[in-house]
Amino acid sequence: MKVPWDRLRMNIARYAPMFCALIVSVVLLYIASRTRPRQPMFLDQQDRVGLKSNVQEGTKEKKSLPEPALGTGEGVAAHPIPLEDELRTMTNKQLATLYNDYLTNVQVLCRDKIRMGNIHGGGWDVCVDGHYKLKKDNCIVYSFGIDNDFSFDDDVADTFGCEVHAFDPSMNKDDHQRGKLINFHNLGLADINGNGKSSWPMKTLPVIRQDNGHAEKDIDYVKIDIEDSEWGALRYAFKTDALKGIKQLSLEFHIFGKEEVSRYIARLNVLRELYNQGYRIFWTHNNVVYPACRFTSIFDGRQRTRCHEVYFLKWV
Incomplete structure (x- = not known):
């Protein structure tokens, strides 16, 4: 029987492309099944929370971890702050950038x-996750x-029924009870016990806690917005362990006056x-509502704010 070579060549030419495509597809599927996806080169915030890290350099001992509300491990500083000796070797631009970052x-x-x-000036954010939630x-x-x-x-007292102590010596108001739960004190927070500027009465945090x-006792939430006096008040609080038992700490940090290396080092x-001391930032934003807060840095030339609202959880 004579083989129809012409017809055979026509069929091969007709079906060869489909056959080659099938072979290529099989090979690609095999390669894909044997190849693991590459891991990302970054950690998202949730992964960061799960990391274990020591407190920053300079602390004598590692502090134990309480049962956290949001995960396991300590929060990791994206821009760790070195000891003062190293800070003094840094340039003006490096210090300004580190502070803001x-x-x-x-x-x-x-x-x-x-x-x-x-929602704008006067309001503050509160973490109500897990054991940080204010108990009714x-x-x-x-x-x-x-x-x-x-x-x-008013909102904290009305929503959670908290015992609230409000402090401000600049309002020309005597001590008084504001409603059932809010106690107003004609008193300012500082690093001294006595009269401060404008002869305002001032006290340190440990004395205020003792007086009240x-x-x-544990204090669920402390808000501090005292126009640049927060730095001295905090330094005194560190010396006296006055932050003990404070679960949430919210501050507006200020850097008024001229930009100076010494100011940045002291604040860092x-x-x-x-x-x-175990406080980790859970929320932060720049206050640009007030024109006095906005400026251009002489060190790095960037638009900056003198007023950072920063929220901390007692994490470790």
């Missing part, structure tokens, strides 16, 4: 936070710096000590 990065994750008080009718809040805006204090019967020392 540290205050604008989150270190731990709070998945449930709420705004208490005015069983919580204590300190609020330093009112400036005639009680919206935060809270020296040995305070921020490092806050970290070493």
Whole structure:
């Protein structure tokens, strides 16, 4: 029988492309099944929270970890602050950049936070995740710096039934009871016990806690907005262990006056000590509402703010 070679060649030419495509597909599927996906080269914030890290350099001992609400392990500083000797070797630009970068990065994750008080100036954010949530009718809040805006204090008292102590010596108001739960004190927070500028009465945090019967009690939330006096007040609080038992700490950090290397170093020392005492940033934003807060840095030429609102959890 004679083989029809012409017809065979036509069939081969017709089906060869499909056959080759099938072979290529099989090979590609095999390669894909044997190849693992590459791991990403970065860690998202949730992964960071799960990492274990020591407190920053300079702390003598590693602190034990309480049962956290949001995960396991300590929060990791994206921009760790070196010891003062190393800070003094850094350039003006490096110090200014480190200060601003540290205050604008989150270190731990709070998945449930709420705004208490005015949505703009006067209001503050509160983490209500896990054991950080303010317990109904069983919580204590300190609020330093009112400036005639009680919206935060009123909201905390009305929503959670907290015992609130509000402090401000600049309002020309005597001590009084504001409603059932809010105690107003004509008193400022500082690093001295006595009269401060404008002859305002001032006290340190340990004395204030002692006066209110809270020296040995946990305080759920402390808000501090005292126009650049926070730095000295914090340094004194470190010396006296006055932050003991404070679960959430929220501050507006200021850097008023001329940009100076010494100012940045002093403030970075305070921020490092806050970290070493176990406080981790869970929320932060730049206050640009007030024109006095905005400026252009002479060190790095960037648009900056003199006012950072920063929120901390007692994490370790």
